[in-house]
Amino acid sequence: MPTLTKLYTIQEISHHNTQEDCWILIDNKVYDVTKYLDEHPGGDDVVLAATAKDATDEFEDAGHSESAMELLESFCIGELDTSSPAIPELEISSKKQSSDYAWKLTDLTKHYWAVPVVAVGISVVLGFLYMRKK
Numbered sequence: 001m002p003t004l005t006k007l008y009t010i011q012e013i014s015h016h017n018t019q020e021d022c023w024i025l026i027d028n029k030v031y032d033v034t035k036y037l038d039e040h041p042g043g044d045d046v047v048l049a050a051t052a053k054d055a056t057d058e059f060e061d062a063g064h065s066e067s068a069m070e071l072l073e074s075f076c077i078g079e080l081d082t083s084s085p086a087i088p089e090l091e092i093s094s095k096k097q098s099s100d101y102a103w104k105l106t107d108l109t110k111h112y113w114a115v116p117v118v119a120v121g122i123s124v125v126l127g128f129l130y131m132r133k134k
């Protein structure tokens with residue numbers, strides 16, 4: 001049966017990193033914990049510091065109880081879209097690089113075509129001059 005889980009990219013998740021709008025990513029699941037920030041026994045700062053990244057280690061290292069984990073599940077809004085690039089900048093730069101290469105290659109090909117065309121042109125002119133002399 002198809003799941004209706006909403007998928008979020010890491011870029012999208014990382015935009016929700018404030019006290020008024022706070023999402024965290026734990027075990028590839030996305031949680032909107034904005035409403036819980038003020039109630040968190042460990043303070044809101046530690047939760048805010050765990051936004052815009054994978055917070056699995058931070059959550060586990062705090063030694064949360066079973067009830068904390070159950071509470072966490074009640075804030076789940078979706079899952080991480082694992083097909084999105086982990087570091088978006090890398091994809092952008094690699095795309096730019098490949099188009100740069102393609103552009104350079106096209107440019108180079110243009111120049112290679114110019115060589116025989118110029119050579120043929122010169123031969124035609126020389127041939128024409130030679131014929132006229134005769």
Ligand code: HEM
Nearest residue numbers: 033036041042046047050055058059062064065068071072
């Ligand atoms: C990933 C970021 C988080 C960090 C670093 C963190 C850290 C902590 C720390 C240090 C405590 C101990 C506070 C104390 O005893 O003085 C604590 C307690 C607690 N936290 Fe978090 N927390 C995080 C996220 C969350 C989330 C998202 C929830 C639930 C939605 C949560 C629920 C609780 C609960 C219920 C307690 C009380 C103790 C327990 O039942 O385990 N925490 N947290």
